[in-house]
Amino acid sequence: MRQVNSLSHTRWECKYHIVFIPKYRRKVLFGKIRHELGVLFHQLAQQKGSLIEEGHLMPDHVHMMISIPPKCAVAQVIGYIKGKSAIHIARQFSGKRRNYVGEHFWARGYFASTVGRDESVIRAYIQNQEKEDQRIDQLVLV
Numbered sequence: 314m315r316q317v318n319s320l321s322h323t324r325w326e327c328k329y330h331i332v333f334i335p336k337y338r339r340k341v342l343f344g345k346i347r348h349e350l351g352v353l354f355h356q357l358a359q360q361k362g363s364l365i366e367e368g369h370l371m372p373d374h375v376h377m378m379i380s381i382p383p384k385c386a387v388a389q390v391i392g393y394i395k396g397k398s399a400i401h402i403a404r405q406f407s408g409k410r411r412n413y414v415g416e417h418f419w420a421r422g423y424f425a426s427t428v429g430r431d432e433s434v435i436r437a438y439i440q441n442q443e444k445e446d447q448r449i450d451q452l453v454l455v
Contacts, residue, residue: 320382328366328380329387330435333395333423340372346406350375353401357394361385367439371446376439378428387425395419 317326335341342350347370358365358379368377381390399418428435 318380318382320384323383325383326380327383328378328428328432330426330428330439331377331379331387331391331423332374333391334374334420336417336420338373338420342370342372342375346402349401349405350398353398354394357397358390361390361393363390367436369439369442371443376442378432378435378439391423391425395423 317324319325350370351368354368354375354377355365362382362385364380366378366380368375368379379390381387402418
């Protein structure tokens with residue numbers, strides 16, 4: 314049975330497939346940054362009343378299936394997650410004590426698609442994305 318969430322006067326099921334990339338699509342999501350970002354994304358989403366139901370951090374992009382309440386705009390939640398995570402990265406890994414103007418970790422924009430009734434297809438796509446990228450890379454190298 315599908316989970317339907319509720320607010321005080323609303324029953325809802327709003328799930329989105331989101332993809333965003335680091336600036337210049339640099340392959341920087343390795344090692345320690347990658348492990349910390351997963352936990353950080355979940356905490357930031359929870360602060361906005363959202364829930365990341367599925368996610369995968371690729372070396373050069375992020376996939377997630379996120380449940381966002383209808384009272385929040387998708388752009389507001391994703392902007393919050395990207396902004397606060399960029400500040401965290403600057404402080405933890407760049408040695409900056411504050412966020413300086415002009416320094417950005419994430420590229421502008423993101424891809425968003427409503428999940429609808431194809432939730433199992435989207436979940437499988439996110440889980441198998443790394444294998445698919447490796448397969449495509451092998452085809453290009455040949």
